[in-house]
Amino acid sequence: MIVLALALSALATIAVQAIAIVTLPPADYGLFAAAYLVSGLFCSFGLSIVCEPWSRGGRREAWPSVGAAAGALALLSVPASAAIAVFLGDAIAAVAITIAVAATTYRFCGRFHFAAVGAQRWVIPADAAALAVTVGSWAALAPHVDALAAVALAWASGSVASALLMPRPATPTIRRSRHWTAVHRRDIRSLLADSTLLDLSAIALPLGLAPLLGPSDFGLYRALSSLAVPVRLVLLPIRPLVGGRPATWHVTVRALTAIGASAIALGLTAGACLAAISAGGLFSGSTLFDAASRYGLLISVYIAVTFVGTYFYMVSRAHASGRALLVLRLVQLISAVAFQLIGLALTGLTGALVGATLAAAVQAVSVVGAAWRSRAAVAGRVLEPVT
Numbered sequence: 278m279i280v281l282a283l284a285l286s287a288l289a290t291i292a293v294q295a296i297a298i299v300t301l302p303p304a305d306y307g308l309f310a311a312a313y314l315v316s317g318l319f320c321s322f323g324l325s326i327v328c329e330p331w332s333r334g335g336r337r338e339a340w341p342s343v344g345a346a347a348g349a350l351a352l353l354s355v356p357a358s359a360a361i362a363v364f365l366g367d368a369i370a371a372v373a374i375t376i377a378v379a380a381t382t383y384r385f386c387g388r389f390h391f392a393a394v395g396a397q398r399w400v401i402p403a404d405a406a407a408l409a410v411t412v413g414s415w416a417a418l419a420p421h422v423d424a425l426a427a428v429a430l431a432w433a434s435g436s437v438a439s440a441l442l443m444p445r446p447a448t449p450t451i452r453r454s455r456h457w458t459a460v461h462r463r464d465i466r467s468l469l470a471d472s473t474l475l476d477l478s479a480i481a482l483p484l485g486l487a488p489l490l491g492p493s494d495f496g497l498y499r500a501l502s503s504l505a506v507p508v509r510l511v512l513l514p515i516r517p518l519v520g521g522r523p524a525t526w527h528v529t530v531r532a533l534t535a536i537g538a539s540a541i542a543l544g545l546t547a548g549a550c551l552a553a554i555s556a557g558g559l560f561s562g563s564t565l566f567d568a569a570s571r572y573g574l575l576i577s578v579y580i581a582v583t584f585v586g587t588y589f590y591m592v593s594r595a596h597a598s599g600r601a602l603l604v605l606r607l608v609q610l611i612s613a614v615a616f617q618l619i620g621l622a623l624t625g626l627t628g629a630l631v632g633a634t635l636a637a638a639v640q641a642v643s644v645v646g647a648a649w650r651s652r653a654a655v656a657g658r659v660l661e662p663v664t
Contacts, residue, residue, distance in 0.1 A: 285404035286388065287511070289439070292411045293432040294503050303565045305425045307496035308365050310503070311487055312374045312429075314480050315361050319354040319382040321476050325468040326350060328389040329594060330461035338460075340390060344446020346457045347386035351379040352449060365425065373429035380436035387443045389516070403439040411435030467602065468594065474606030478613035478636070486621065486629065494626045500569045501630055504547065505580045511543070512587055519591045527592045528648045536588055544581030548573045572630060579634045586641035589648050605643055612639040 297309050327346045331337060358378035362371035384403065391399040415431035422430070447453060458465060483502075487495045512519075519527075526532065555570030569576070593602060613636040620628030 281401060285401060285408060286392075289404045289407035289411070289435070292408055292435070293428065296412070296415050296431065297428045298500060298503050298565060300419070300424055301428065301496075301565065303494070303496035303568065304492035305496070306565050307487070307490075307492035307494075307499065309425060309428060310496060310499035311484060312358065312361050312365065312378070314484060314499075315354070315358045316378045316381050318476055318480050319350065319357070319378060320385045321472045321480075322469075323347065323350055323382055323386040324389075324594070325472040326458075326461075326465055327386045328393075329468050330464035331390070332393055333464050340387075340444055341447040342453070342457070343390050344383075344387060344444070345449045345453045347383050347390075348446055349449035349454045350386070351383040354378050354382050365429075367423060367426050367429075369422065370426045370429040373426070373433040377429065377433035377436050380433065380440045384436055384440045384443070387440070391443070399443055403442045406442050407435045407439035409435075410438040471594070471602035471606050474603070474610050478610045482613055482617065486617065489621065490626060490629070496565060497568055497626060498629055498633075500565060501572070501576060501579055501633055504551065504569065504576050505583050508543065508580060508584045508587055511539070512584070512591070516591050519588070527589070533645070533649075536585060540581040540584040543584055544577040544579075547580045548577030551576060572627075575630055575634055579637055582634070582638045582641045586637055586644055589644035590640070592648060593644055601647060605640075605647060608643045609636065609640045612636045 294313070297306055297313075301309060327343060327350060331343060355375055355378075359371070359375045362374040365371050365374065384407070388400060388403065391397075411431045411434065414434040415427055418427040418430055483495075483499065486498065490498055551570055551573050554566065555573075590605075593605060613633070616632035616635045616639075617629050618632070620630070620632030622628070624631075
């Protein structure tokens, strides 16, 4: 049952990006990627304001209260996503993107909650609906509407279908939102400070580079992150479980060896698959795939270091102090800005891609180093797993 839930969640998460990357030309993919970054921003807010404050050992409210907080955050996403969506130049795509971001935010928080409490009866149907409706609606719409609109409508349809299958929450109100933030203020403050720094490097920086690169090069630039599908495939569904383990569990020699070997295997596999797809001409009509195949080695390295960095970032979010999180995020922000801007100035798109890979490597080294150095201190205060 758990394996099925993990597989469905991973496939549902990457379905929209996978469809977009194999059907959209670089310029359209660049526009889609900008909108998808907004969704990532609000899912990040969901982790810092709703999911992780709830899971860090404080008050453990039932779903109606958690769902109300998630719903309020989803409503807040509407003006932000609408402001980005208007630049798509397609009214249908703009409306669909706005709905998709809100529904994705709510669904993301709901899935985290039910996975953490082991309620797979709510997780599996919602994930299955997201996957089936996304793929099915895209297949039905693609022959009749513009490619970008088809992707946007498929994303919105799958996210809404999944959200509707979750239990009904309490109605989001200003009073409930104030109560939530008051109860979880301490955790929200530290987690939101950390995620804000992360979002500056992972979301604000790419959006800032968009006008400098132009739609086509920006599409290729974001393809580096989008092609890190194996990382999302493996790690996103197990985030509640990773955070629930004692901190010392992740920093043994055995665990570090297994994580490193998994990272290398994923990187090599992704690079080999990209090379095989390009050589076989499977997506020869997609200039995005054709162009991205030139960066196969870079993509392999990026995926490997991103796996390590993402895994230990999840560990730090669950157990590290607010000060430690702040230091780690500052290191990542400074390295991301410096490497990518210098690379862009020196050699354009290729430099920006190399800079993004170097920044991901710095993040991986810093979070692993922090976890390893703190192992002795952590051993004296082992945290119980969240059940």
